[in-house]
Amino acid sequence: MANLFDEEQGQYLRLNALKYLEKPPEVQREDDPFITNGSLAITYILVETIEQYKTGQGLKFQPSYVHQVFRQTNEIYGYKDLKITIHVTALGLKPYIQISYSEQTEDADDLNESFNKVYEAGYLTNEDQFIKTLEEEQNQEPLGDLIEQYEDFKIYKCQTATTNGFIQFKPFLQAFLLVLIDGVQYPGDENEWVYLILYENRQFIGLTTVCELNIAWDKQRYRLSQMLFLPQYQRKGHGSRMLRTVYKLELEDQKCLQITLEDPSEDFQVMRDITDSKILYEHFKDIIPNQVINSVQDIVDIPKDKLFEIMKKNKLHAYQIKRAYSIYLYAFINKKSSKLMTDFAKYLLREHQKPYVRKKNILVKFEDGSSMDPKQLHLLELKEREDRNINAEESLGEEFCLFELIATKLRKDKVI
The missing domain is CATH 3.90.360.10 (Histone acetyl transferase 1 (HAT1), N-terminal domain)
Structure with missing residues (x-):
């Protein structure tokens, strides 16, 4: 593996992490x-x-x-x-x-x-x-059941089947989804869709949609589908509040086994990483104490029994738990050591390669129904593996920029 880091890597990460908070400028025809x-x-x-x-x-x-x-x-x-x-x-x-x-x-x-x-x-x-x-x-109140409140903000839970007036309200709600989320698909009318709507006093601020998927006659999986806030209320902490409210609902629901997400945007992934890292911090410090990591021997994965314990208690997917743990490790690694940072990159590729690289199924068949001989197939697999490692190394540069951004936020909030 090429050396991904040099002596100025820390400064590089701090500068490039800022790009994830910038919105591309609009272009107007003249x-x-x-x-x-x-x-x-x-x-x-x-x-x-x-x-x-x-x-x-x-x-x-x-x-x-x-x-x-x-x-x-x-x-x-x-x-x-x-x-x-x-x-x-x-x-x-x-x-x-x-x-x-x-x-x-x-x-x-x-x-x-x-x-x-x-x-x-x-x-x-x-x-x-x-x-x-x-x-x-002026004489009306927000629809649904009030389930969370902080400062002047209130979160109401609505469902098509149980919330009076929501069928009439839903089309106007969807109009905001259409112009504020790229490639949006409207939630269905089925009863399993839950809408969490945020208001400041009596003014609409944002919403989250969650689908309750039946995976057995008495078990469900929550899938967080969309999260939207009006521009003035973005990056103000409301996303984290809303995500914690979704987690609270799933933990209170005895039928819910796990919460998953549809393809998250980059901004949402950062917010989710920060939120999950704060929630899971107490579990991680039992594995590695809060101190600078100077040796590759201290870069250890989560024990399987500990991972299953966290999954059961928090109902989070193993991938997201491991991702939050990787950010926790990154926060304490001595970044002045280029060798240690490169060893950490190898650790991520070895232990968590799947999230960074999507492996392709190699199944080559010809028109007559025959397939490659074992030697040809082996050479093709080696080439695929080499390509995956190259792509993974390239993606890790941007991934560490995100890690730096998140670790800085965790330090600022005095979590670590």
Whole structure:
């Protein structure tokens, strides 16, 4: 294995870890005045009261993705100086859409048709109707059961079958999923879907969807599907709070055996790693004390009996437990030693290669039904293994940037 580290590796990790917190800048077309970047043309404004609406206040943000509504390029064609303002009631998420532009071409995109795809339950185009809706919501409370509260924030649990009014509310909730999560797929209408909705006082802030999958007549597996927060509330600790609430629900559910996740984004994976590392810290320090690791002999894996104990107690997958443990080891390794860091990289490839490299099944058959002879197959397997190791070494560079970011956060929060 090539030496992945040098004397300046620590500084390299600290600088590159920051890129995981940066959002790529938006790009706006300037060569054609009739082509508009949809993410820049649309502004959402959440308002809780009539006074907020009339004074131009409220929570303002722009959609992250509109390619699922308009063109694949995120662009809207056929309007000059296009401006779309969508006022939304903060509690019930009822939208009032206002559209303005200075010129329109004959073949312009049909905006009404596009918004009909977003708002299946319809949307308001009349100001009086919107004001009346705001008045009605003043006497209403969030749907569902209050299950968690911290400061001014409250988490409510909703299900289609048991929460009155949720069937009518759900389409407006899904509209936010469409413009804030790339490639989103709406949760189904089945009873096993659970919605955890976060409010600040009476204003919608975000949500999490969880699917309860039956794996036996009396056993379930929780699958966390989506987690969404409005832009102003991202990276404020709400994701960790929400994840802990999901963990709390699964631990209280005697039928639940384990919680899993659909393909997590990079930002979510960082948040999950930090949360899990804080939860599992007490288990890890029983294996290796909180002290600098100077020897490769101190880089040891979790004993199997300890791993099974943690899995049973926390209902987490073995992979996520091992990942959190690897971050714990990384936090204490003497990073000034390039040899020790390279040995640690070898340890990850040896003990946890599967998460870093997806092994391909080698089964080569020809049209006549014959297959490679054993010698050819062996050579192909060796080539596959070599390619996997090369790819794994390359991926570990970025992985350690994430580890550095997470370890720094754990030190800042005085966990380690």
